[in-house]
Amino acid sequence: MIYDCAVIGAGPAGLSAAINLAQTNRSVIVFATKEEDSAIYKAPEINNYLGFFGVSGKELLRSFYEHAKKYNIEIINRKVINFYKSGSIFTINANNEFFEAYSVILAIGTPKKTLLENEAEFVGRGISYCAVCDGMLYKGRVIAVVGESVEAEEEAEYLSELAKKLYYIPLYKKNEFHFKDNVEVVLSRPKGVYGEDFVNAIELEDKILNVDGIFIIRKTMPADQLIYGLEFTEDGHIKVDKNMQTSIEGLFAAGDVVGRPYQVAKAVGEGQIAGLSASGYVKRIKEALTKKD
Amino acid sequence: MIYDCAVIGAGPAGLSAAINLAQTNRSVIVFATKEEDSAIYKAPEINNYLGFFGVSGKELLRSFYEHAKKYNIEIINRKVINFYKSGSIFTINANNEFFEAYSVILAIGTPKKTLLENEAEFVGRGISYCAVCDGMLYKGRVIAVVGESVEAEEEAEYLSELAKKLYYIPLYKKNEFHFKDNVEVVLSRPKGVYGEDFVNAIELEDKILNVDGIFIIRKTMPADQLIYGLEFTEDGHIKVDKNMQTSIEGLFAAGDVVGRPYQVAKAVGEGQIAGLSASGYVKRIKEALTKKD
Structure with missing residues (x-):
């Protein structure tokens, strides 16, 4: 099966992207690391995500997962090692199991520096x-x-x-x-x-x-190791346009990985834009593929 | 009293901006029209704002107001006619009552065309x-x-x-x-x-x-009539930078008025960025004013 979209990361940005894809009838798979690895999980209290007041990060994340469940979104605990695009299909290597998708959304959290010299x-x-x-x-x-x-x-x-x-x-x-x-x-x-x-x-x-x-x-791979040809801003974030598309067509990004402030509402909003953009992109791609046949 | 920030609009973007300003200890006043005038109010069901599933727009808006109440945010039902900036202070004319603020956030919803020819x-x-x-x-x-x-x-x-x-x-x-x-x-x-x-x-x-x-x-004033010198994108939205600042320093904008998609999560995310950006801006302005004295 070729998924309409593969979402890498199951924090606020990734889950927001996923529910927006699901709502527009796109098939989606989400690659998650352990819940505890999410930055939000450790926050003792979050008060500035509109609609929730006085909740812990853990509780908020739980609500987000519950929401994804309503759409029966497939969330799997596998680390993505890398992926590449060939024609209009992305192939994702998740710890040696391979998945295909028409689009990918990177929602992998705060950017990490490549650790070692010459790595x-x-x-x-x-x-x-x-x-x-x-x-x-x-x-x-x-x-x-x-x-x-x-x-x-x-x-x-x-x-x-x-x-x-x-x-x-x-x-x-x-x-x-x-x-x-x-x-x-x-x-x-x-x-x-x-x-x-x-x-x-x-x-x-x-x-x-x-x-x-x-x-x-590592818990998650640094973005620059995940795929070749991704462009970055001067401060080390993934460069995106206003539709949250990266320098690679069909590859979107959202949340902390694209810039500050590192906040839940920003991530959720960007996740929505990325999800809806990916949804529109997949529609166009599939129409083009159908015409070719 | 000079408010740290005046937020024009009490939909998802405006209220998100307001709670983020309040959380960073800024004084804030929100100008609201009637709840029923908000685009979200009429939505029978909203399923793609992460954390809420199967709620009506009215219920969601009610949760947002409840959140703002926790911070004792001042929300007044007055229509803003126009405003101007003099030095570093904005003066807001709200149906002939005047308010002052160091910063302003425009969260007035979907852009409206000026109605009449030559208006x-x-x-x-x-x-x-x-x-x-x-x-x-x-x-x-x-x-x-x-x-x-x-x-x-x-x-x-x-x-x-x-x-x-x-x-x-x-x-x-x-x-x-x-x-x-x-x-x-x-x-x-x-x-x-x-x-x-x-x-x-x-x-x-x-x-x-x-x-x-x-x-x-009108229920709300078109943005181009609210203040002189605001720049717009080709498709009629208010032009903002990545901090959601408009072409006028200290004036920010968020939500539908800055671009599509016209969605709650996007508006809430942008409202957060605008609120935090305004908060940082006000800090700098006040420090500069203190040094001058």
């Missing part, structure tokens, strides 16, 4: 973001896994079955780790990536580790 | 929008009153006490009118205004009436 250069040449996608390439090799959150440990476990030696570098605080014997937990901040044609080392604050590959497991 | 040219030279403001100028003269809604009859009654002869031209459907004897109800559509230095006639579909002045009583 972007070595993507596909020793830098990977997905254990199940690329793990087999490193069978019997020495690798490092940088984990942004505790969920990354699962991917590290999977990789430790394949690798000869695995350095696990957590970016979060935790005292005990239970890995196989070939895993060494290294408590140091990663700084950069080195190599020639291919990665051969990761630099930490206090040492350099020689490795054949580096898996960087 | 804009003759403003202040025989065209008036406010009976109590300009009535005395037409004492003993012949005038026409164009009424967009039944509320205009009250202003016509007031004017009939002053004028020698008054033609009342309703733009709405109604069978019986109870005016003084010097009032003639004319059931015809007005088309244009004629005169030389000053208005001397109003053209209707089927005749021309010689008059000394014309009062046009």
